[in-house]
Amino acid sequence: MSKKAQKNKILTNRPPYYLKSYAAAMWRRIVPLLQGQYDFKKIDQTQIEMFCIQYEILRKAYDSIEDDGVVNRIEKSVQDASGQIVDKDLTGFKQNDAVKVITNAVTQLNKLSDNLGLTPASRSSLMSLGSDEEDDDTSQSLAEVFNLTTPNTKENVK
Known part of the structure; x- marks a missing residue:
């Protein structure tokens, strides 16, 4: 960098x-x-x-x-009397861990x-953050013009 x-x-x-x-x-x-x-x-x-x-x-x-x-095959080895593997029996399948x-x-x-x-939803959410702030500013301005209270001012309406 x-x-x-x-x-x-x-x-x-x-x-x-x-x-x-x-x-x-x-x-x-x-x-x-x-x-x-x-x-x-x-x-x-x-x-x-x-x-x-x-x-x-x-x-x-x-x-x-x-x-x-x-999926992966699960096999069991078949041994003869001397212990040599002579065959494999299929016992089932297992899902690949991947x-x-x-x-x-x-x-x-x-x-x-x-x-x-x-994502489209997250982009629209990020874009609306800016417009929410603008809406709050507009609401505050209108409240001041008409001498009303908003949740931000904590004053009573007269």
């Missing part, structure tokens, strides 16, 4: 050195988008890092499923997406 970026406490498009592969790629994808929409600062870096790390966890778990399948990892990563990604304003 440049001295100027550190001084201004802004995020750069360059990922932190400890983010690798999928996480670093996600950082390079998401930070320019976030900075284009919102005023993200260095203080927000942890949330963005967690998002990128969860994305990497998701992708690596998906790679595991691609390699090993969604499926649970994906489920957890998606849950975390959804929460972090809301925090970062990456």
